[in-house]
Amino acid sequence: MIIENILLALSPYMLFVCLIGVTLGILWGAMPGLSTTMAMALLIGLSAGMDQYVAIMFMLGVYTGSVFGGAISAVLINIPGTPDAVPTMMEGHPLALRGEGGLALGTAIAASFLGNWIGILLLIAFIPVILFFALEFRSWEMFLLAMWGIAICGSMSAGAHPLKGWISGWIGLLIAFVGLDSIHGVPRYTFGSLILEDGISYVPILIGLFGLSEILRVLPQKSPYGIPAEVGRIVPPFNRLRKYAGAAIRSGLIGTVIGAIPGAGANVASFLSYDIGRRRASPEERAKWGKGSYEGIVCAEVANNANVGGSMLPTLTLGIPGNAAAAAILAALELKNVVVGPSIEIEHPGLIYFIYIALIVANFLMYGMAIALVKPCVKLFALPRTLLMPLIIPLCVVGAFAVNQNYVDVYYMFAAGLVGYVLYRFGFPLAPMVLAVILGPLADENLRRALLVIEDEPYWTLITDRPIGAVLVAVVVFTFYDGIFRRRG
Amino acid sequence: MRSGDDTSSNEKKAVFVGEEGGDRRATPESELVAACVLSVISLVAIYFALELEVPASVLTAPALFPIITGLGLLLMALGLGAMAIRRGARFQIDGLRRWAVAMGVDDEIRRGGFLIAIIAVYVLAVDWVGFDLRMPTNFFVFRFSSYELFSIVALSGILRLFWRAPLRHCVLVATLWSLALASVFRYGFHILLPGSG
Secondary structure, three states, X not given: OHHHHHHHHOXXXXXXXXXXXXXXXXXXXXXXXXXXXXXXXXXXXXXXXXXXXXXXXXXXXXXXXHHXXXXXXXXXXXXXXXXXXXXXXXXXXXHHHHHHHHHHHHHHHHXXXXXXXXXXXXXXXXXXXXXXXXXXXXXXXXXXXXXXXXXXXXHHHOOOOHHHHHHHHHHHHHHHHOEEOOOOOOEEOOOOOHHHHOOOOHHHHXXXXXHHHHHHHHOOOOOOOXXXXXXXXXXXXXXXXXXXXXXXXXXXXXXXXXXHOOOOOHHHHHHHHHHHHHHHOOHHHHOOOOOOOHXXXXXXXXXXXXXXXXXXXXXXXHOOOOOHHHHHHHHHHHHOOOOOOOOHHHHOOOHHHHHHHHHHHHHHHHHHHHHHHHHHHHHHHOOOHHXXXXXHHHXXXXXXXXXXXXXXXXXXXXXXXXXXXXXXXXXXXXXHHHHHXXXXXXXXXXXXXXXXXOOOOOOOHHXXXXXXXXXXXXXXXXXXXXXXXXHHO | XXXXXXXXXXXXXXXXXXXXXXHHHOOHHHHHHHHHHHHHHHHHXXXXXXXXXXXXXXXXXXXXXXXXXXXXXXXXXXXXXXXXXXXOXXXXXXXXXXXXXXXXXXXXXXXXXXXXXXXXXXXXXXHHOOOEEEEEOOOOEEEEEHHHHHHHHHHHHHHHHHHOOOHHHHHHHHXXXXXXXXXXXXXXXXXXOOOOO
């Protein structure tokens, strides 16, 4: 059964389907603001008419491709295709401006390839161990993890002024509170509006803050910047990859473990790994961070791609999706009457091995297709900004509208674009706000659940009885302390 | 801090300012203004959170985290204000007026304002003038909605203003791009487009 499934995954038709999925995923992810989750959600429809195994192959191809695809527009036009590509944007775009866009993307591709491998291998080898660790993350730990993500993103993206990064994150949290609260259904900050009761999706915020505000700040410049059309070398030299091997393995572990924690997605993984990478980089290498660091790209891309394998851990073994994109895989499987969970090996023998092989195949195809797409992408995005940026405007409108098919999201996107533009003029970074809008509901719900659970116990049991929580409290405090100390220093 | 210095190899006079780059533009006066606005926002957030009902325990109250967040934001805004004052900003009407005038006469900001106005009209027009024409052909039903129409009009205008190519080139690019984009989403991914009624 196992061999049969492996051979099935390697059949020419399956390879072709996977290639289509990977290509669609890369192109979708490369479009500013169109996220992995949206790609998965929309393409479930395409997979509905397919056979069970073909559908799985297709969806995993889309998943793998779209996670990498976000890096393309992040590096070449400074607009992340997906939220987890923000750190890649911060490091990759300065490199593209120096004419190293091809190599920056090549590094991102190699890092994505490696990240996927780490995620897959850990998925295969350490399912029980990682699952045990991930399941120790309860409400309190989830709250702390979310707050750590926002705090780190704030201090990372604001350079010498972490306070401004945190302010941006805290504004994002306030945006995330809009709508019905998840525990009691009480409307918050809705001012009697039924439309606001649905809350504000992060997708229009992401598109507005990074897509529209980038257009608003670049187009009016008298001489907008451009990236050189020469692609140059794409595949990074082996020595460079070897130099960053340690950072890559560390980032892969972070990405997989974060992916295995239900609810914590690739966004947290890439920011955490990016932050830890900067702290551990050599002084010479650290000086390059924020100005175009290949190591920064490696840390972010390995982590968000390893997250794919990690997110499949709870999805396959518990039926709990590791993130929203994994939830789409779950939905696609349910369409085929495949119910995943602890009994998956009994009810669908060999399916799990097919999924392993599908992930491996998708990874190889992603590598080949991504390398093939670098040159045309660099050429395309090297067009004058005065021509390229206006063309993104209708894309922003469709991207914002497509999530809920509700035009109010387009207004949110426009408002977010204006807010992003104003914040930029005042020197505030935008990434923490997006991350906070994504993680805000998670933090809010889990904080209140955690407090409810320990209602009759002393509060310090949150520290004394929860070793992982205690460690997380320490790192959150350290992140704030380090930010303030660094600013004073 | 990233700026045009990073682009020395680029022949164009490139001005790229990344995530951190806004810092360079943030004068103490602008930080003081930001601190004041943020303080007001945080107080408003706390006020409306305090108005929320408490259905069960205070520990699960919907207002709990918003109040904590509002207080946190207020503290940070005060910190930002203190930082701005340390950097030389003062609560002087003249100084703030000078800052506002400087922002107003900035050519880039004025062009930005104009661009914002065009995009605002485009976004409103697609929503308000929603229509969806269906023209059956031998092979498929060709559809043309307010999204395509206003995308073509808005893009042509923006391209003419900023790209500065001849108008016919701008219209051609805008038309081809809008139709291609609409076709991919509508016929390829079967996604409903905005303004389709």
